[in-house]
Amino acid sequence: MNDKDLQSLVExxxxxxxxxxxRHKACFNARLRSTGGRYMLSSHHIEINKKYYEQLGLEELIGIIKHELCHYHLHLEGKGYEHRDQDFRMLMNKVEAPRFCSVLPDRPKTNKSKKVLVYVCKECGQxxxxxxxxxxxxYVCGKCKGKLVFNKELTLD
Structure with missing residues (x-):
């Protein structure tokens, strides 16, 4: 599927x-990473993450398009188009649009190990x-006003 096919599907x-x-433009955006699609408030265009179509199929793509079209039509009508708005939720239920995208199978886990820097007071050992x-x-020690020195860097899982 290319941008032309996507445009006709959205219409x-x-x-x-x-x-x-x-009446606006719909296209694939390869730079989207963590979302299935987005509606652009300023230009009224809709951008779709092509990976969702490639990995999860046409049904998932249709759900994403319906979700973004809810934003589109409500915004143009001057109604509540944000996720928290009642107009948006009612329209989503009416057209059976999903609230969230499915998780991509090849999406990397975001559980990065965290680094912690350890400082020690020269005077009291805090x-x-x-x-x-x-x-x-x-900055100095909050306990005795002694000089702080860098000790080590820890990585937590």
Whole structure:
């Protein structure tokens, strides 16, 4: 499927499910990573993540298009088009659009190991664990006002 096929599919779904025309541009966007699609408020275009179509099929693509068309039509009508709005939720139920996309099978896990920086006071031995670097010239121990020195970096799983 290419952008031309996607454009005609979006126009068809808009007319059949919403009984309204889709008068803007729909295209695939290869830069989308964590979402199935997005509706652009300023240009009224719809961008779709092609990986969802390639890996999960036409049914998933149709669901994503319906979801984005809910944003599109409500925004143009001046109604509540955001996820939290009642107009949006009612229209989603009416056209049977999914609230969320399915998870892609090849999507990498986001459980990255976290680094922790350990600082120690030279005077009293108090340890401090921080996620961000501390300027040891500017900050001192909160317990005794002694000089802080970098000790080690830990990685937590």
């Amino acid at each position: 068809k779904i808009s007319f059949e499910s919403f009984e309204k025309p889709f 340890t401090y664990q921080r996620k961000r670097m501390v300027d040891t010239k500017k």
